[in-house]
Amino acid sequence: MKKPVMFLLFWILNSVLVYLAALTFPEVYVLGTFRLTVMWAAVVSGFFWTLLVWVEKKFAKKFGLKFGKPSERILFYIVANFVAIWLVARFAPYTGFGLASFLWAFGLGVVGSLVQFVVWRMLRRK
Numbered sequence: 739m740k741k742p743v744m745f746l747l748f749w750i751l752n753s754v755l756v757y758l759a760a761l762t763f764p765e766v767y768v769l770g771t772f773r774l775t776v777m778w779a780a781v782v783s784g785f786f787w788t789l790l791v792w793v794e795k796k797f798a799k800k801f802g803l804k805f806g807k808p809s810e811r812i813l814f815y816i817v818a819n820f821v822a823i824w825l826v827a828r829f830a831p832y833t834g835f836g837l838a839s840f841l842w843a844f845g846l847g848v849v850g851s852l853v854q855f856v857v858w859r860m861l862r863r864k
Contacts, residue, residue, distance in 0.1 A: 744861070745788060745792065747857070747861070748788045748791075748854065748857075749784055749785050749788040750784070751784075751853065751854065751857060752783075752784040752785075752787045752788050752850065752854075753780045753781050753783070753784025753785070754780075754784070755784070755846070755849070755850050755853060756769065756780045756783050756784050756787070756835060756846075757769065757776070757777070757780040759846055759849075760776070760780070760835075763842075765838070766837060766838045766839075766842045767835070767836070767837050767838075767842065767846070768830075768835070768836040768837070769783070769834055769835055770834050771830070771831060771834045773834075774834035776834075778834065779833065779834025779835055780834075780835075782832075782833050782834055782835075783826050783833040783834060783835035786822075786825075786826045786829075786833055787819070787822045787823060787826050787850075790818075790821070790822035790825060790826070791815070791818050791819060791822050794818040794821065794822065795818065798814065798818075812851060812852075812855060815851040815854065815855070816847055816848055816851045817847075819846075819847035819848075819850045819851050819854075820843055820844045820847035820848075821847075822847075823837075823843040823846050823847050823850070824840055824843040827843060
């Protein structure tokens with residue numbers, strides 16, 4: 739698939755993951771501000787999450803990080819998703835996404851990485 743289509747698909751996927759996390763654990767993940775509705779906050783935070791992971795991937799390639807084994811790739815994406823989610827949450831007034839602790843960012847990063855990996859594998863088979 740083309741890169742813009744993949745970016746759009748992962749943006750939608752990440753937005754849905756953020757929305758479901760806030761729906762499932764409302765005491766931990768918070769969506770919305772006085773400017774952004776819950777849905778717009780999910781879309782905006784999903785966009786920045788996706789953008790940051792793609793930028794981190796470009797930096798990894800630029801600095802010569804190679805991922806030979808699937809386990810190395812999964813570990814990279816867990817860390818990349820964790821950092822991206824944490825950064826998105828640090829800018830909560832602008833993204834509309836907040837969380838209670840960095841540990842919850844790590845948890846969402848792990849779940850997000852696994853879901854993204856499954857979706858990526860399904861798309862690569864076609």
